[in-house]
Amino acid sequence: MAESGDLESSIIKTFRNSGYRATPQRIAISRYILSTHEHPTAQKVFSEVKKDHPTVSLATIYTTIKALKDMGMLQELNHPQSETRLDPNMEPHLHLICSRCERISDWMDPEMEDFIARVSDEADFVVTGLRFDLKGICKRCRDGGKGDRSLAAAGESSSAKDADYTAVKV
Amino acid sequence: MAESGDLESSIIKTFRNSGYRATPQRIAISRYILSTHEHPTAQKVFSEVKKDHPTVSLATIYTTIKALKDMGMLQELNHPQSETRLDPNMEPHLHLICSRCERISDWMDPEMEDFIARVSDEADFVVTGLRFDLKGICKRCRDGGKGDRSLAAAGESSSAKDADYTAVKV
DNA sequence: CTACTTGCAAACCATTTGCATAATC
DNA sequence: GATTATGCAAATGGTTTGCAAGTAG
Numbered sequence: 001m002a003e004s005g006d007l008e009s010s011i012i013k014t015f016r017n018s019g020y021r022a023t024p025q026r027i028a029i030s031r032y033i034l035s036t037h038e039h040p041t042a043q044k045v046f047s048e049v050k051k052d053h054p055t056v057s058l059a060t061i062y063t064t065i066k067a068l069k070d071m072g073m074l075q076e077l078n079h080p081q082s083e084t085r086l087d088p089n090m091e092p093h094l095h096l097i098c099s100r101c102e103r104i105s106d107w108m109d110p111e112m113e114d115f116i117a118r119v120s121d122e123a124d125f126v127v128t129g130l131r132f133d134l135k136g137i138c139k140r141c142r143d144g145g146k147g148d149r150s151l152a153a154a155g156e157s158s159s160a161k162d163a164d165y166t167a168v169k170v
Numbered sequence: 171m172a173e174s175g176d177l178e179s180s181i182i183k184t185f186r187n188s189g190y191r192a193t194p195q196r197i198a199i200s201r202y203i204l205s206t207h208e209h210p211t212a213q214k215v216f217s218e219v220k221k222d223h224p225t226v227s228l229a230t231i232y233t234t235i236k237a238l239k240d241m242g243m244l245q246e247l248n249h250p251q252s253e254t255r256l257d258p259n260m261e262p263h264l265h266l267i268c269s270r271c272e273r274i275s276d277w278m279d280p281e282m283e284d285f286i287a288r289v290s291d292e293a294d295f296v297v298t299g300l301r302f303d304l305k306g307i308c309k310r311c312r313d314g315g316k317g318d319r320s321l322a323a324a325g326e327s328s329s330a331k332d333a334d335y336t337a338v339k340v
Numbered sequence: 341c342t343a344c345t346t347g348c349a350a351a352c353c354a355t356t357t358g359c360a361t362a363a364t365c
Numbered sequence: 366g367a368t369t370a371t372g373c374a375a376a377t378g379g380t381t382t383g384c385a386a387g388t389a390g
Contacts, residue, residue, distance in 0.1 A: 021344060021389050042379080057347040062380060076250040083379070084250065096295045107293055115285060116304065123277055125266045126312065129305035134286065139294040191364050191369060212354080227372045232355060253354070 007031060018071050025049070025056050029064040033074060034088045039095075039104040041083040077104070077131070092116065094132035100141040107134075177201060188241050195219070195226050199234040203244060204258045209265075209274040211253040247274070247301070262286065264302035270311040 011030045012022040020026070028049050033040065040048070046061045065086065068074045074088045077095065082102075087095075089106050092113055096105045112132070120127045181200045182192040190196070198219050203210065210218070216231045235256065238244045244258045247265065252272075257265075259276050262283055266275045282302070290297045 016390095023345065023389070025346075055347070058379095059348080059381080060346060063345085066381095078248040078250060080246040080248060080254065094289065096293055098295075099298065105293075107289060109285075109289060111285065115279075115281065119264065119277060119279060119304065120306070123266055123275075124309040125268075125304065125306050127304045127306040128269065131301065131303040131305070133301040134289065134295065134297045135299035135301070136290070136295050136297040142296065186365095193364070193370060195371070225372075228354095229356080229373080230371060233370085236356095 007035060014071060014073065015067070018067075020067055020071075025053055025060050026064050026067070028053055028056070029061060030068060030073070033065075033068065033086055036088075037106070039077065039085040039087050041085055043083065045086070075129075075131075077133075079133075092130060094134060096138060097133055097135045098138040098141055099135055100137055103138060103140075105138070177205060184241055184243065185237070188237075190237055190241075195223055195230050196234050196237070198223055198226075199231060200238060200243070203235075203238065203256055206258075207276070209247065209255040209257050211255055213253065215256070245299075245301075247303070249303075262300060264304060266308060267303055267305045268308040268311055269305055270307055273308060273310075275308070 008027060008031060011027055011034070015022040015026060015030075029045060032045060032048050038044075042058065042061050042065060045065075046056070046058050049056050049061065065074070065076075068088075069076065072090065074086055075090065076084050077087055078084045079097070085104060087104075087106075091108065093106045093108045094112065096107055097103075098105075116127060116130060119125075178197060178201060181197055181204070185192045185196060185200075199215060202215060202218050208214075212228065212231050212235060215235075216226070216228050219226050219231065235244070235246075238258075239246065242260065244256055245260065246254050247257055248254045249267070255274060257274075257276075261278065263276045263278045264282065266277055267273075268275075286297060286300060289295075
């Protein structure tokens with residue numbers, strides 16, 4: 001994972017290489033999305049970025065998301081009756097989605113690529129992208145019982161709350 | 171797979187058992203959704219059902235979809251920038267989604283359940299539902315090159331076009 | 341300097357909802 | 366006959382777009 005300064009210059013390079021201008025808004029938006037593990041919604045990105053760029057608009061959030069997507073830097077996860085969430089992890093991985101606290105955790109499994117390769121082969125289907133979600137109840141919610149839906153609540157940065165259950169086995 | 175009459179009476183029972191009335195509209199909508207393999211959109215269901223029930227409204231399509239979902243008879247698949255598509259297959263399976271012709275095919279794999287059980291165990295996550303999509307190019311589009319996007323075009327029933335590439339290895 | 345971006349507000353569009361009428365049980 | 370469902374039309378809400386003013390290269 002890149003250090004703060006590295007991330008920023010890599011973001012700038014990425015935009016310029018793709019013919020986009022590296023504006024302060026784009027940099028701030030990208031920096032936030034690419035470094036969080038919480039799979040934020042566009043609204044969450046908006047409220048986070050507003051802290052440093054009070055005049056940023058939701059439209060800019062959305063166009064930047066589209067640019068990042070075009071450049072292959074993130075993917076979007078949609079689920080019925082809930083807002084689209086963003087995922088900057090472009091490696092094959094699966095999502096553990098807790099129905100109680102609505103956290104989405106990444107899970108990397110060493111056998112996944114082989115499994116996909118085999119299906120691709122058997123089905124004669126050229127795979128260009130994938131999406132693997134498991135829905136259920138996470139350990140934390142099962143233990144504590146007190147699942148909270150704090151995702152909606154703005155004003156908190158990428159905290160330990162996410163970090164300690166995310167990106168296991170990377 | 172149930173024969174036509176069986177399907178209808180099973181639909182009626184299912185609704186009544188769950189406290190819903192078995193109206194002609196609901197029966198027609200359910201019958202179509204539950205017996206097609208094409209993973210239709212709500213609009214597609216609307217145009218199909220209108221053939222026999224010219225006065226049916228989109229609102230009824232949507233409320234019936236919700237009822238079927240509540241009863242565990244179908245799931246919804248959403249993807250960025252495209253309409254929600256319906257899937258009456260509630261067994262663990264994966265989707266082969268062709269980016270060219272937009273067909274969605276089901277693929278059952280014998281190892282899938284074991285794989286999920288292992289992840290569930292390792293991640294300490296109680297799985298209640300899943301969603302596994304592979305995006306890419308299907309054999310037909312690769313061979314013929316003439317991928318068509320006929321899904322949007324109404325007025326055609328569940329044809330061989332879908333049937334011969336759907337639900338392989340059931 | 342020029343073209344691309346931003347921020348605002350209006351437009352979009354799939355889906356949901358309110359309500360009077362109609363149909364189920 | 367009481368209650369639930371339908372169909373219409375209006376509302377919703379996340380996302381997109383048009384445009385004048387601002388900014389990157």
